[in-house]
Amino acid sequence: MILVTGGAGFIGSNFVLDWLATSDETVVNLDLLTYAGNLANLCSLQEDPHHIFVRGDVCDQTFVSELLERYKPRAIVHMAAESHVDRSIHGPGAFIRTNINGTFSMLEAARAYWSSLSGNRREEFRFLHMSTDEVYGTLGKDDPAFTEDTPYQPNSPYAASKAASDHLVRSYHHTYGLPTLTTNCSNNYGPYHFPEKLIPLVIVNALAGKSLPVYGDGQQVRDWLFVSDHCAAIRTVLANGRPGETYNVGGWNERTNLEVVQTLCDILDRLKPRARGSYREQITFVTDRPGHDRRYAIDARKIERELGWKPDETFDSGIERTVRWYLENEHWVKQVQSGAYLTWLDKNYTQRATENCT
Template identity: 70%
Template sequence: MTILVTGGAGFIGSNFVLDWLRGSDEPVVNLDALTYAGNLENLASLDGDARHVFVRGDIGDRALVDTLLAEHRPRAVVHFAAESHVDRSIHGPGEFIRTNVNGTYTLLEAARGFWSTLPEAVRAQFRFHHVSTDEVYGSLAPDAPAFTETHPFEPNSPYSASKAASDHLVRAWHHTYGLPVLTTNCSNNYGPFHFPEKLIPLLIVNALAGKPLPVYGDGRQVRDWLYVGDHCSAIRTVLERGRPGETYNVGGWNEKPNIEIVHTVCALLDELRPDPAGPHARLITHVKDRPGHDRRYAIDARKIERELGWRPAETFETGIRKTVAWYLDHADWVARVQSGAYRDWLQRHYGETA
């Protein structure tokens, strides 16, 4: 028994791989292209662990994916690999189409080819789990009900449009070919190993360095925040008990405006790492809003609770404290990510510069 994880060196993917192997001896084949946000240091605790097989490669490489499926014969594919940063998608949408749309298509076709060769009993147990985002649903008015699994797709950025396209492909491969797929659409994740271009790690890193804390527009954009450990447990639950062809929204029940997140992080840093220069909130700096910035996301996660019994274990208060403490305790990791030194691993092992 083995699972194939794509994007398992990224933020959510590496947390999932670590979480999986803490609770199971079932091996993981980890396929990651190690683009800028892929970091094998996240998985350093697995060095020498035979249960973790790392393969550097692209999900768009059909021959490689076919080889991995034939060699390791996984019972499931858990698909995290994606370009995921909205700002980057605005400046360079092509890479998002290549990875999120074309890459998912290639992976689906490879999985379908492998699945079709399996004995009937094994075929019935196979799963293709596609990890997606609440951003495919677009933006909500302040008083609108939260996103349910039947909410229409209304993506507003190149990133969310590329993820919406991949969701549609996954659905179509189930309904057309019978591939047993599962899709989860999650809200904003936060926690350990988060690359410091996203809001929470950026706030922590900048505040510790005495740099401005950038807030888009008025900072009243609302997001639902999900601790990454809870997201991992939800994926395990859906993979184990989810119904093929179904979509499950995964949220933290933590709707908060961005400006509140900023003040919460500042207050925690004031408590845990006070700055002699004064409260960290002095560094808050409002900047011009980005194009197509969705005003509000909110996840209705009642379906996964009702059907599968999953609910997040962390409140925002417990999760954000754990997150700030983790960054304070892992200053070396942060420094290597910021300097790019973590990329030296690629040079040493592959003789190239990524």
């Protein structure tokens, strides 16, 4: 079996669902169920004996060690993290605790467990750490995309906390020999994405007749990766990646934020049109967030060259699938929109100065 941390979050739950759809190998799913962790994402696994959910904190090293001794996984896939830049600006402490201290606790527990193994079980054990392209900083319009050798220049508390965790993982391989793997991915999108992030927020707000907030001039560029493609990449790295190596995972889909919002409006105009006019009429520019990186782009040639992975979805096909999923699962959206979430939206968007845009 494998142990997955953060397996009730957006990427984590998609990974667990995809894993159990293609394998009968048991997943022990460790998640604290903070605001973005949602067991409803995994309701289809309620009767599946291959899914073992454990509520717990990655920062609790003793608890994690007990889990490892009880279940004896062949691998750990460490996804648990605070991951929203805006939240890291308002409250960086949670990011330091989970992303740095939590990764340290996981590494310490994993090192002790791995050291107790012998033979093939020790040789085949892996610790896969999922990270982000934001550790590399920002790019100019014509700069080459991030490679695995790009120097780290994190520009937000979130990115800095992930950079620190990446360095810890690297050090545990080089110092202790722990067989680690690191993946740095671009912006994910797809089903079960918590509606504070750009794509689900736009879909949900558009359907509710609310404004569609776009930071600054909307010309920030991101590389978009469909979440199922990312899950396939993680499985590939876990199976065939070289210990100690880092693999960048991207979708080869650079788009400005404004282009993404306009594309979503156009798809909704076709699939669920308004009574009159276009959803584009709801677009509003809001004051940009502090230190907003201008462009991210991933060079994913290493993982394709060495491991044979490349994304299946184009941006057009993936974004269409995403919009259709949200239209078909409005009950899920309503369930996750708690009072705390609505308060957060008001703090981060509504209170900013706005101007209409068509």
